[in-house]
Amino acid sequence: MPLDNPIIRKQEKVVTHLAATWNVLVFDDPVNLMEYVTKVFQKVFGYERAKCEELMFQVHTNGKALVWTGERERAELYVQQLHGYQLKAGLEKAE
Secondary structure (H helix, E strand, O other): OOOOOOOOOOOOOOOOOOOOOEEEEEEOOOOOOHHHHHHHHHHHHOOOHHHHHHHHHHHHHHOEEEEEEEOHHHHHHHHHHHHHOOOEEEEEEOO
16 A cells, blocks of 8 residues: 555544532521521422421531532522522532
């Protein structure tokens, strides 16, 4: 086979990136009552009352609680909703 027309085969590397997940955190504050925080968690996330009370106690005793993990757009919506109820909330990239 002559070298005048070499066959060149090109390999392409396909990289797939999974969408990062985000954590929604709620922080303790001296203003909101524990019962109110529990009700807000029920309304925003639709969790059972027992789970909401557990999360509320984490906020109260630890100063913060991880309340939801998932896609960024939905996490941002949850943070906005929590702010609308006057709760201190934020998001961080999940590890």
